Amino acid sequence: MSSDARRANTPHYWLMKSEPETFSIDDLKRRRREPWDGVRNYQARNFMRDDMRPGDRVFFYHSNCALPGIVGIAEVATDAYPDPSQFDPHSPYFDPGSTREQPRWMLVEVKFVKKLRRTISLDELKRHDALTGMPLLRKGNRLSVMPVGAAEWNYILQLE
DNA sequence: GCCAACGTTGGC
DNA sequence: GCCAACGTTGGC
Numbered sequence: 364m365s366s367d368a369r370r371a372n373t374p375h376y377w378l379m380k381s382e383p384e385t386f387s388i389d390d391l392k393r394r395r396r397e398p399w400d401g402v403r404n405y406q407a408r409n410f411m412r413d414d415m416r417p418g419d420r421v422f423f424y425h426s427n428c429a430l431p432g433i434v435g436i437a438e439v440a441t442d443a444y445p446d447p448s449q450f451d452p453h454s455p456y457f458d459p460g461s462t463r464e465q466p467r468w469m470l471v472e473v474k475f476v477k478k479l480r481r482t483i484s485l486d487e488l489k490r491h492d493a494l495t496g497m498p499l500l501r502k503g504n505r506l507s508v509m510p511v512g513a514a515e516w517n518y519i520l521q522l523e
Numbered sequence: 524g525c526c527a528a529c530g531t532t533g534g535c
Numbered sequence: 536g537c538c539a540a541c542g543t544t545g546g547c
Binding site: 380382403426427428431485505506507 | 543544545546547
């Protein structure tokens with residue numbers, strides 16, 4: 364995504380995966396706002412660091428569970444800043460190769476917007492020809508943070 | 524629990 | 536810079 368696109372001040376749309384056993388949409392609802400820590404993939408980091416802005420909308424996706432799919436909507440609440448967990452030796456996300464002077468990993472905070480009335484499952488998403496171009500549905504995709512096109516965002520919203 | 528797909532690491 | 540080995544993700 365270009366910085367020119369950002370200057371146009373158009374909202375951007377994202378999808379962020381979380382394992383519900385670790386952090387679910389209900390957890391986000393309860394806590395209202397949460398630092399999205401633990402992302403340790405450079406492409407996902409770059410999306411958060413370079414392209415996300417406060418106000419962008421996010422599909423909250425449950426992965427690695429009985430019914431993987433989109434379960435809610437969140438909103439980017441901050442610009443990116445260094446993920447504190449990378450400096451914490453007791454954190455599972457500790458990165459001994461990162462320094463406070465040159466932090467390797469960034470996060471944004473996200474806030475709860477709403478839960479969908481139902482889960483729009485991965486299986487259901489795959490059945491819509493209009494969505495086959497989504498990064499989420501690309502074979503072998505493992506990104507935990509990825510962009511969603513405006514057309515796809517609106518299409519999925521009306522599936523609910 | 525299995526395993527395909529992918530990213531990272533490190534020897535050379 | 537190559538690439539084999541290894542680790543992780545995440546659907547099934």
